[in-house]
Amino acid sequence: MKVDIILCGVGGQGILSIATIIGEAAMNENLYIKQAEVHGMSQRGGDVQSNLRISSDPIASDLIPKGGADVIISMEPMEALRYLPYLSPEGWVITSSVPFVNIPNYPDQKDVNDALSTLSHVVSIDIERLSKDNGIPRSSNVILLGAAQHAIGIDYDKLEAAVRRVFARKGTEIVEANVKALAIGRDARRQ
């Protein structure tokens, strides 16, 4: 298997936690991993992205070639669009539907939604509302991961086990909140 994933969003939205969970699951499956991250200045509210590649064979490049990503997982709808050149023609876009407006010239939300709706495989979810309604306000990123599970080539049970391991040191309450978030995301995608 070989899956190339672009994770993106705005600095501080927690895309690296999603990467950590996928990485943990992949490592447990003895898969090869390469995950290029962005640190430094962009983390101050700028656009951030991470290239995550997992494969059963050795991976050469840390970066995903254009047109090569199987899935874009985005914490913000306009940010999902920014990386479309990297998406393969049959690739999936899994995105939060909630705009993060910290710039004065943020585009009209309708235009963003229209651009997303032209894509063949897109899942757009209000992860903010789902996380608040379910009493897990800090786990919206894991809801998004749940919605992307089908596209990243790792079994649901294995991803859930990875969530448990990653959050284990933060206590049972946080583990269960994130396990719940993963299921909510999966179910939201199916609806």
Added chain:
Amino acid sequence: MKKLLLGDEAIAQGAIDAGLSGVYAYPGTPSTEITEYIQGSPIARERDIHSRWCTNEKTAMEAALGMSFMGKRAMVCMKHVGLNVCADPFVNSGMTGVNGGLVVVVADDPSMHSSQDEQDSRFYGKFALIPTFEPSSQQEAYEMMAAAFDYSEQQCLPVLMRVTTRMAHSRAVVEVKDVPRQENELNYNAVAANWVLLPANARRRNDKVVAQQEQLEEDAANSAYNVYFEGHDKTLGIIASGIAYNYVRENFPDGCPFPLLKVSQYPLPRRFVRRLMEECERVLVVEEGQPFIEEQVRGVYESATILGRLTGELPRTGELTPDCVSDSLGMPKSTHSGIPSIVVPRPPALCQGCGHRDVYTALNQVLEEYDNARVFGDIGCYTLGFLPPYRAIHSCVDMGASITMAKGAADAGQWPSVAVIGDSTFTHSGMTGLLDAVNENADITVIISDNLTTAMTGGQDSAGTNKFEAICLGLGVAPEHVRVVVPLPKNMPEITNIIREEINYHGVSVIIPRRECIQTFKRKAKENRKS
């Protein structure tokens, strides 16, 4: 044992496992995580490996050289521009040589993700006659650290380990040793005649190190990190160094048909280059950074046509990608869509609640009262004060330049001449400039915006915390012109009054707005809730 490690972390683990006794560093993207990993490492704590942050890269380099003098293994870490700061001890460490292994890790930042230039540190290695390693993968980076320390001790020279952003900040699974090597014992083998660089000693050392270069190149030719891969299609040969090698491999999933020379250890092994030139009509040089190899081979070997960054096959500037390497190899273009036109840039900004915001608000308000005020900025989060809505600074060049540039401007007749510098940048390289200003009673106003941390790189300890008033007074700033304020919106009348008073004072004044970085404040609050 397998670990999922950033390139930076693989280097740190490799150093610990190679018997490191001390890491010396100043934070700088993309190198910061090397030292942070050692600070958090249980084995490093158990062994009491030195890992406290240094005031700047020069103090770091010199302390590491001192540790090496005593026979122990030391590492220095920095971003590429940090090597400019410690260029003096770095270059001269090639002259003194080393006793315990000394590895200088420098993380270059092509495409300038978080930097002011894209200088290539391999030039420094060549310039200082120091062997240079450039890993192509996280696993190689890990293994190279042990090799670099051994080689440093074998050759009695420091080793430069050059990485770039995509190696430093990319994770991969790394197989690491279960048991780290023991640290070196203290020894007294350092020979003073090598370490006292009086001209007579230095000339002797210079001859010795220059004579050593042939051996270094021979070692590079025999190095396991430099590999000549045969290829059946001789219409093209490829030289690929460091992570550029991966981008070439990415384009040939079923194997590269062309002869391919992978370079990860310098001096450049010319024997391999000569062979490639003889075998192939054209040779493509793929390297991350500036055309370092390309310039060395161009014009020396005329037998083949050399292609690369200087001939337009690859972009002259910016970091490599699998796509631009694919283009340089003449591969068919992939089909992909463009970025929809509605997508706009999202530049970074100062955090909500950040004290620097209040400093700029106050400064802008006061400076409106003057014609042609100039504000000399510096390196840190507050450089973002250049962007809207503040548009508050007129320069940002290098660490500490705000104070000295403000002084030079004042010497030219500029008034008001204001410097804005952060706390960590001030102790890094601003203090000496302030002494210059004091000695001439320059008409400048210095704002040390003190958020009690090195914020830009993620909140590392700042060397001068709690010492700024004492430092300024010690350097000779008049006590009545060292003013401390708390940058909060409610204090705006007081802050603006103080700024106005000190601009109107025709001499050196220092204003210290002091409030903790909002990021470290939040992090500490979270930790306190947990405990």
